[in-house]
Amino acid sequence: MNHPPSTEEMRALKKEGMSLRQIGDRFGMSGTGVFYRLGGEKKSRSARPAANDNKIIKMMPHNGGCSTTSGLMPVSLARTAQQVAA
Structure with a gap:
């Protein structure tokens, strides 16, 4: 046919x-x-978990970072993760 x-x-x-x-x-x-x-439909997918585990990354200043040429105290930003309340 x-x-x-x-x-x-x-x-x-x-x-x-x-x-x-x-x-x-x-x-x-x-x-x-x-x-x-024939009327087939896609199956609904379940929600995937977040790629970042729902953590917020805050940048906290602390001393001891890389040196600067401006004459100021060198400060680096450390990454600290905090769990978000669900």
């Missing part, structure tokens, strides 16, 4: 036991295309 496929034809073939890939090969479509054409 080389004519444009109808959804009714695809549903009839699926009821006869043909796989989505076989139906797709018959009509020149991919199996995924047939799946969506």
Whole structure:
């Protein structure tokens, strides 16, 4: 069959036991295309955990950092992580 496929034809073939890939090969479509054409939907994904573990990074000044040429006391910023209350 080389004519444009109808959804009714695809549903009839699926009821006869043909796989989505076989139906797709018959009509020149991919199996995924047939799946969506027959009303398939993507499964909802569960929420992924945050990449940063919900930590806030605060920069805290402390002495002992790299030297400066301005004559001022060298100060570096240390990264301190604090857990955010959920």
